Amino acid sequence: MKGLDKKPNILFILADDLGWGDVSYHGSEIETPTIDRLTARGVELDQHYVCPLCTPSRTSLLTGEYPGRFGRHATVPSSQPVLPDNYPTLASILKENGYSTALFGKWHLGSDPEFFPGKYGFDYSYGSLAGGVDPYTHRYKSGPYSHTWHRNGELIEEKGHATDLITAEVISWIKSRDEDQPWFCYLPYTAVHTPIRAPEKWQNKYWLRNYDIDPARDSSFKSYAAYVSHLDSAVGKIVESLKHLSLLENTIIVFTSDNGAVTYNPSQDTIKYPGKYYDTPRLGSNYPLRGHKAQLYEGGIRTPAAIFWQHQLQPTKIETPLYIADWLPTFVSLLDLDYNEEEKWDGIDISSLLFASQMKLEERSIYWNLKEEEYAYRQGKWKLILDQNKNRELYNLDADPEEEQNLASNHPEIVDNLFQKILSEQKQDNRSVRSDIDKI
Incomplete structure (x- = not known):
């Protein structure tokens, strides 16, 4: 955005498998006060589309392109590397324009450490190289990429809940930044992907309530609700740290999910992870939308989303269809970045919508x-x-x-x-x- 004295920081938060009906501002029984507040105080993106699975949504976000451009394996959860070497990404473009860049959480664009985020524009990276992991063991599904927890491509062992570890790492990294250098923090949490395991504090929040007449479904949903509220609280801790560091006004915060919710999960799936797991017959919700993760109905590809930039973006709701690939061209335009290969993008610049200078996009x-x-x-x-x-x-x-x-x-x-x-x-x-x- 031309005329700014200092380029803003960017905090892009991507929840994993959080459904349309999993946030309280959409009527959920799950409490998500931080996400609700960011949405109410920012621009609610009512028709924000993603892909129906994790790897393709991440591909589109970082490249501004449809995932199929990179091959069939980019349209499914992939442990194979997706991006060609030195391929321009949102991170590399920002880095070339003076930004410090980091990723915390789930990468899933190449599970071998050889293809870690540092090869694609990130100065710092931490979390799961593969897909969703057990929150406590940090293990992915049994196989060559089960040990996936890393820091800067080096596999490590740590104790603690993944959501808490990721949040602490983010806050520590933000505190260590040079105040004169803007930063891009890409935060693809591993929550609320299965296996569902929330800390006792958050389990206790829901345990005395009743949600389903079936005891197994009731217990399953309580655990899921606890996991979602734990994630919401973690986002709140990061927002609070931005306040303490006097960075909130100069930080653009985007929140969305990578795809729709998983509504139930049989043990046949979680048994692929090292450890012991049970059926989870009731999990997330995409209500009232049809479908779920891994489907092309609205419930699989339309997710909660908002952008918050204090004193710059006025609270409103945009009902125009948007797509996750739009963020790269939008940030390039909004921040007046130096880049000249826009012809590859499938996403479009939506900055005029965000600032209400254009009310809708015809025939998107x-x-x-x-x-x-x-x-x-x-x-x-x-x-x-x-x-x-x-x-x-x-x-x-x-x-x-x-x-x-x-x-x-x-x-x-x-x-x-x-x-x-x-x-x-x-x-x-x-x-x-x-x-x-x-x-x-």
């Missing part, structure tokens, strides 16, 4: 590639979904955000138009696949 288009098996395309109010069998579902999201009425047979011309859009986007997929991906 967004494309999803899930495992090169299922696809979706949204243009304006219309959304087309193609399943694995190439069945076509068409929804008018303005009239039917819950996706209850498939209108494909009523509007064959719209179906065909959006189908052609998908075919056009597919031609651009796989354009930036690592040359060694089949050899790794």
